[in-house]
Amino acid sequence: MRALLTAGALSLSFTLFLTPLFIRLFTRLGWGQFIRDDGPKTHHVKRGTPTMGGIIFILGTLFGYFVATTLVGDGPTASGLLVLFMMVGLGLVGFLDDFLKTRKKQSLGLGGWAKIAGQTLVAAVFALLALQFPNAEGATPASTKISFIRDLPLDFMVLGTIVGIIAYVAWIVLLTAAASNGVNVTDGLDGLASGASILAIGSFIIIGFWQFNQSRFSENLNPSDLYRSYDVRDPLDLAIVATAIVGAVVGFLWWNTNPAHIYMGDTGSLALGGALAALAVTSQTELLLLLIGGLFVIETGSVIVQRAYFKVTGGKRIFLMSPIHHHFELKGWAEVTIVVRFWIIAGLFVAAGVGAFYFEWLQS
Numbered sequence: 001m002r003a004l005l006t007a008g009a010l011s012l013s014f015t016l017f018l019t020p021l022f023i024r025l026f027t028r029l030g031w032g033q034f035i036r037d038d039g040p041k042t043h044h045v046k047r048g049t050p051t052m053g054g055i056i057f058i059l060g061t062l063f064g065y066f067v068a069t070t071l072v073g074d075g076p077t078a079s080g081l082l083v084l085f086m087m088v089g090l091g092l093v094g095f096l097d098d099f100l101k102t103r104k105k106q107s108l109g110l111g112g113w114a115k116i117a118g119q120t121l122v123a124a125v126f127a128l129l130a131l132q133f134p135n136a137e138g139a140t141p142a143s144t145k146i147s148f149i150r151d152l153p154l155d156f157m158v159l160g161t162i163v164g165i166i167a168y169v170a171w172i173v174l175l176t177a178a179a180s181n182g183v184n185v186t187d188g189l190d191g192l193a194s195g196a197s198i199l200a201i202g203s204f205i206i207i208g209f210w211q212f213n214q215s216r217f218s219e220n221l222n223p224s225d226l227y228r229s230y231d232v233r234d235p236l237d238l239a240i241v242a243t244a245i246v247g248a249v250v251g252f253l254w255w256n257t258n259p260a261h262i263y264m265g266d267t268g269s270l271a272l273g274g275a276l277a278a279l280a281v282t283s284q285t286e287l288l289l290l291l292i293g294g295l296f297v298i299e300t301g302s303v304i305v306q307r308a309y310f311k312v313t314g315g316k317r318i319f320l321m322s323p324i325h326h327h328f329e330l331k332g333w334a335e336v337t338i339v340v341r342f343w344i345i346a347g348l349f350v351a352a353g354v355g356a357f358y359f360e361w362l363q364s
Helices: 002-029 041-046 054-071 078-104 112-129 161-186 192-213 223-228 235-256 265-282 294-313 324-330 335-362
Strands: 145-147 151-155
Touching (some): 002 054, 002 235, 054 078, 054 235, 078 112, 078 161, 078 235, 112 265, 161 192, 161 265, 161 294, 192 235, 192 265, 192 294, 192 335, 235 265, 294 324, 294 335, 324 335
Antiparallel strands (some): 145 151
């Protein structure tokens, strides 16, 4: 518990007090945001605002996690390190995209396929590493089964070793791409993706801590609950790393809320989406992401529906602009109004997700 609280406090302090220094540094380096010409005209005043702010909360997360687990915890675990690997790895993909935007002085950086290739590479390495590092009981950070609130009896290995591993890696890549691109699409208004990510990733603090208390490997587990205990390898450490991420993003949100002094950029949005996917995989709650990340599903779905409808109808649109937050912006809603209402929607989805996770424990 001390490590959990320490990780959150340290990462929060790092981003809350050091972000102004990074803002001045990024401004001096010329890392300014470029705005799409076809976007809402109200966004043109944001041109030049420092971007790549994801670097700040990635560093804050690493600082909070490693100091807390080293000084007051039991040290880093394989599961916690894998979550950070995914977060940093996708953060690097996003950084390359952001850097090319600032260098080219345009709103397009990496090509779409290049970005997908980077996401695929990081996710595939994560997937293979997550099947290694068994603990004393033989549990690895991830399993080859698809999971909802725990592993389901849907094991990729029934396809055979080689085909099963390929299918498992493809599943993790798909999950990672969906989560990281979902956060990336949502990152269009000041504080929107930051606040929604805090809520979604924060749910894994609750999930991880509950799994720790009801772990099959725990000496304190009530024997009558053995049938519904969890086989998650490092649940408490997953709660600690989730706390470190949340603390870092909360501190960043102080400076990112409207009017934003700095943007997270693809560096931050891809990193947060990657962390969200990694937490779901290592906590065996993969399909639960559809609820926990419900706002990201809606945002991504609005883009897919808009493009499909545009092609089918020969140029007609359902929304004034996608993603859907821009639709409400063009309808005249104030940016702050959209952000707060979307945070409420995100919170309701997270509550539904955590409720679904806990529901089986209400059955005595």
